[in-house]
Amino acid sequence: MTTSLEFLQRLDDDWEEICQHFQPDNPGKLIKIQRGAGDSHHGGKSVFILEFESGWQLVYKSRSLAVDEHFQELLLWLNQQGTHPPFKTLKILNRGDYGWMEFVKAQKCTVPEEIERFYQRQGGYLALLYVLSATDFHFENLIAVGEHPMLIDLESLFHPHSHEATTTAAATLDREMIADSVLRVGLLPQLVWANTQAAGIDLSGLGGAAGQVTPERVPQLEKTGTNTMRIVRRQVVLAGSQNRPTLNDREVNVQAYTPAITQGFTDVYRTLLQHRQELLKILDIFEADDVRVVMRPSRSYALLLRESYHPDVLRDALERDRLFDKLWIDVQNRPILSQVIRKESLLQRQTEIKDTINNTEKELKQILSDIQKTIIRASATGNIFNLELRNPGI
Template structure:
């Protein structure tokens, strides 16, 4: 094999830019934060001391044999820490949620490189390809075999310890909140971690199954969810038609329990798309974005937004804002929009894919993944998924009706106590780069070529750039987190997921742009936005 068994190396900053362009709705902003000062967020928690070598007697587990002692250690520690919380089924659910898939992804590139090196050196004597793979993995399941890997890749050992520490801290925190709040009835039946990206020390969205149903855990403030729900409540009170729905939210201190929204078949495609048009108008009015195919669920005849972090999007020029930047509409390339995406087919960005699994020719390639099932963002009527392209008139009708209600009430919306004014003090998120860019860098730093030293790791993350924002992104990626940046619409600071504050990073107070967009609501602007809706699925 002439190709690198660990997969190709990243092709530099140009490849990152290509990844970014493949999944953007144009440029989300034509600005880049330029902070006046940077206030360090403080030291990260120390990685735990985890036995990475284990003892004799472990059975081979393929690639996972390398990290089995670490997984066992954090599982046992977490179960011990949550067993006394008094919530039936919790310890069992935590035990089943050990991050084996994440651990596999961290080490697989180094393991396959070693597999090929040992095979090519004649170190495997079995007579078949599968037998040689099993022979190699049997060595990974011994203390000596594991120690040899960690000695060869000490940086990789740090990655594994860091992942273990983040998982343990975040799952115990979640378990404590579950026990305190009891957001469901009966015992805990399941715990699905990793339903969203990991931020702030590995904290991510989780779905908790109770006897009476499921509830979503969001380890972030519920400001955006509650403010948008207030806007929807106001809107529903302005007329009997086009009523919208948001998931029910129960806020905690820095986190929230959110209603689990299930996809259900509908009966009225016109009503659904009129509501979708109204939802688009409300998002347009408050500069909401990132509403892609995973952030909308079709519940009967209602499009329900399920992730509303990115409101009051910072802009250099409010005049550049349009419905095309919300993410609900298709704007070219593979359709990943909230209303039109979700179809089975190729992902727009290649991802690491294991080939020849379970043999001594096992290797990684960067390939375009294919989703074989539908996402729940598209409405189903009579067994058939509706197409927004067939209901553009209904989308425009709903948008125009909601737009008119907003235009007639703009002063009340912005007045103290009004539903839009509530956003002015909310903790909101700005998405500076697509998550796929960060995911590619996290995968890149696990390549054996970058595991020789901490400096090699820094060199990978330096592909983001050298300005203060890129440095803050790199600091979060270095701990295994997907970078996060939050702001308050009446301020100009950005706060990173690791606590670092970028002073005066925004070009202006984002709430000023909301005022500007509401002030420009007019027949002329309505015509412009309606034209964008009509052409969305003609690209």
């Protein structure tokens, strides 16, 4: 509730400046707010997508958008150099500890040349993001807008390197090699989450195709709305995202455009090398910007939290604490993790409290809805108009 009130107050305070900056054409009344889009920020605060009567949409993020804003300035500078296809920029209004962003809507390509330029730009982005030590540009952080790939979450630029492995374990060496390569960015196709039963899935910015099946079984509700409802574990088919371009609504094979990606990478990388001194001066605009440090894959936290709700570890708080002690497993290979585990535990508890509050609010709304449905309504003559039962088969 506090987050929603804060958001509405900021919208009211900034509305005049929003209209001046984004220049919407008679947006009309606010008719819809989508909450929970994208990653959470600052203690679980959500991203909001606003829709107005005219169809115009706007994105609100509860974090500083300074790094996003400065990245657009960097793109404008880069567009003035070299001969690569120019990058499209986004309108951003940074308000310090929060900000407003232009809504990005996916669009299809209509001619093969647009697909070619799309992948040239992807190659160019790969070069730029590699130089900026970026990471986490997976399929959900990119939207295909015609011939323009649009990066929509830039908080993982300038990611620090931590070459601190204390063993020569193969997994550690592999991780270090990836950290020093273009694979670190997350755009290039690569399989993750492989196990003995599955080869893994591709969540990259260039890949991330729909229809992939999760390697592990995840809890799912079965027979919902009945008195035999239960939780079962099964593999889930991923829906995909809007990161892949389409040619007249048809998917294209990214491998067929490897030369375009390579050309785009080469052109932009050479441009950056040629203007290296000027680039270093421009990068000063990022000096005070907040960025996100990804200490572990988000999946690691998700798996731990999910398993922590199993009855076997909920009967005794000590058992649950033992489960979270798994956070220490990788410390011998990455000692820096020992400095953040306490913070991770606090954030985990904070997340649980917020989830409990949100679930309680949803349950209360459902109860009120159920009460309304079970009220017996009758006319003046005593005839029942409607009676809805939750389990009519009983």
